[in-house]
Amino acid sequence: MTPVPYRVADRRQESADTVTLTLAPAAHALPPFRPGQFAMLYAFGVGEAPLSVSGISGNLLHHTVRAVGKVSEALCRAEPGNWIGVRGPYGTAWPTPPAGDDVLVVAGGIGLAPLRPVIVESLARSGRLSVLVGYREPGEQLFPAELPLWRRRAQVLVTVDRPTPGWQGPVGLVTALLDTADCRTDRCTAFLCGPEPMMRATVGELLRRGVPAERIVLSLERNMHCGTGWCGHCQLGPLLLCRDGPVVDWARAGEPLSVSER
C-alpha cells in the first residue's frame, strides 16, 4: 500500500486537458505491469487516483491523464523532474487474442489511453486491426504523434459529436463506424473502453453481428480506494473491479452491469 517514488522523466501534452507522463523509478521499480492493469498514482499533498498504463517500456511507465478534478489536475501539472508516488500493478490485463484473429478496438475519449498498448502490440501481429474512436470534439484527439504510424498499418476511424470548422471526418456515435470496420466478426476479439453507455451500445451491436460475449473485453471504472480487493469501494455485483477487473469480458460483466443500470 506504500507508494514508491517515481520521477517524471517526460511529459507530452496530448490535447488541451490531457497529458502523457513517462515515469521512471527512483531506485526500486515496482513489479512489471501488463497492458490493461492500473496503478494508483499519488500526487504528493493532493491525493491518489487509479490510472491505467498507456504504455510500458522496460521499467518506465506511461500514463495518459485527463484533468477532471484535483488529483488528475495535479498530475497533469507535473513537470519532468517532479516526483510522483506509485502503487501497483493492480487488476487484470488485456487478453492476448487467438493467433490469426482480427482485433477491433473501440474507444471513447480518454478510453483510448488504456487501449494504446493493445494497438501497439496488434500492429506487430498478423490479422487485421481496426481502431474506432469517438470524441466529443476534434480538439480532444489523443496521441496525434502516433496516429500517422497507426494509419499506415491499421484502419483508424475517428468520429466526433460536435464538429469544429475544418473537421472533415464523420460526425456521430462511434457505433455508426462499426459498419465500416475492417474485421471479420466470426474471427474477431473486440477491446472496448469509454463511457459505459457507449460500451453497452457497442456490445449490443457486436453481439448482434455474432461476436461471442467471451471475445468482447471491456475496461471498467468504479470509484477505487485501496486497489487491492480490501475496501469494497469498487464492487460491481460479485466483482471487485480492482481485483477481478478493470478488464472483464462481457460474459462476466454483462449481468452485473445490467443490474447496476436498473
Ligand SMILES: Cc1cc2nc3c(=O)[nH]c(=O)nc-3n(C[C@H](O)[C@H](O)[C@H](O)COP(=O)(O)OP(=O)(O)OC[C@H]3O[C@@H](n4cnc5c(N)ncnc54)[C@H](O)[C@@H]3O)c2cc1C
Ligand atoms: C481502473 C481505472 C483506470 C483509469 N484510467 C484512467 C486513465 O488512463 N486516464 C485517465 O485520465 N483517467 C483514468 N481513470 C479515471 C481517473 O481515475 C479519474 O479521472 C480520477 O480518479 C479523478 O480524480 P480527481 O481527483 O482528479 O477528480 P475528482 O475530484 O474525483 O472528480 C472530478 C470530476 O470528475 C468526475 N470523475 C471522477 N472520476 C471519474 C471517472 N472515472 N470517469 C468519469 N468522471 C469522473 C467526478 O464525478 C467529478 O465530476 C481510471 C479510473 C479507473 C477506475
Ligand code: FES
Ligand atoms: S478499491 Fe478497494 S476493494 Fe477495490
